[in-house]
Amino acid sequence: MDHQEVEIAINGERKIRVPGGKTLLESLKQHKIFVPATCGGRATCAYCKVKTISGFGAVLPTEAPVLSPEETRQGVRLACQVKLQSDVAIELPDALLSTREYRARTDKITDLTYDTKLFHFKLIAPATINYRAGQYIQFLTPEYGHVCESVCRSYSVCGVPTESDRVELMVRLVPEGICTTYMFNRLQEGDEVRFIGPFGDFYVRDSDRRMICIAGGSGMAPIRSMLRSMTQQEIARRKPIFFFGARAKKDLFMIEEWREFERAHPGFRFVPALSRPDPDDRWEGEVGRVTEIIDKYVSDFSNAEGYLCGSPGMLNACVDVLTKMGVPEERIYYDKYD
Ligand SMILES: Cc1cc2nc3c(=O)[nH]c(=O)nc-3n(C[C@H](O)[C@H](O)[C@H](O)COP(=O)(O)OP(=O)(O)OC[C@H]3O[C@@H](n4cnc5c(N)ncnc54)[C@H](O)[C@@H]3O)c2cc1C
Structure with a gap:
């Protein structure tokens, strides 16, 4: 079936015309507006949530499991699921438009x-x-x-x-x-x-709070970017501590780079921890999960912020521990690699 062209109004100012019948995600992509999405349209990653203003029908059964009641009330929809049948209006964050x-x-x-x-x-x-x-x-x-x-x-x-x-x-x-x-x-x-x-909105918040950074495996990536982008003065002020969790010594990497960073930046501390070191590792550092050793290194959590990255299991455990130690949940920022 041939579909007529429809109009997408974005943020009340920009208007684009697209062939009808396609998903909102595909239609925006045609105009080089990229909404994040990783599950290939299966409605499982829920990354492509977009606030809609008008022109869309009722929430679809495929969307319902990943939309909270509040999101549904606000008109949030999954761009990979909703198809364009008529003119629509949506809101997108400015960052997405760039x-x-x-x-x-x-x-x-x-x-x-x-x-x-x-x-x-x-x-x-x-x-x-x-x-x-x-x-x-x-x-x-x-x-x-x-x-x-x-x-x-x-x-x-x-x-x-x-x-x-x-x-x-x-x-x-x-x-x-x-x-x-x-x-x-x-x-x-x-x-x-x-x-x-x-x-993404995982970035260093502008504050004077102590930064507690925790990562496992390739979750080191954004933490490395954040810490290496900070000035010497910011590091001296925020006193970041970076706990890096791995299973055994063969899973550790960039240790020398972090030791060098530690020497060059007074105020910064790097703590690698192995959860199950091999006997041959001759590991003299911390043994155990990061969650078990944090309080050996940080005594005052009242003015701290958490920056976490890794698998969902590890992150949930870290959020639990940090909140129990007194870091409010809204001061814990993370990217879950699921
Ligand atoms: C915000 C964010 C940032 C990330 N950053 C990083 C990063 O810096 N570094 C990093 O390494 N990772 C990162 N990830 C994870 C990354 O995006 C991928 O999920 C990961 O690399 C796996 O992708 P893949 O295509 O190789 O695996 P996939 O093809 O997605 O497969 C994942 C698993 O599903 C199984 N699988 C695949 N297809 C099927 C099927 N049809 N049926 C059953 N099982 C199947 C596979 O066997 C595998 O075990 C990040 C994730 C997020 C959300």
């Missing part, structure tokens, strides 16, 4: 551990990117092998925003994962890649 699609060259791929690599990309077009330390991009894979559609996956940028002509990503291989298998087994230095962004 996301772009980037082409970049793979400059260097470095092994950090047996299952984690550091990827350096040099931008081709646009030639520079403007992001806040802690934000992420969505990497687009081409079709390869038996994977017959492009997918996009989120990766936090681990470099610093002042190096605006490049993007560094720290990626952990997920067995059978579509994007990471491509990046580990197919992608070569010199290859061109595409990604969109920047996205």
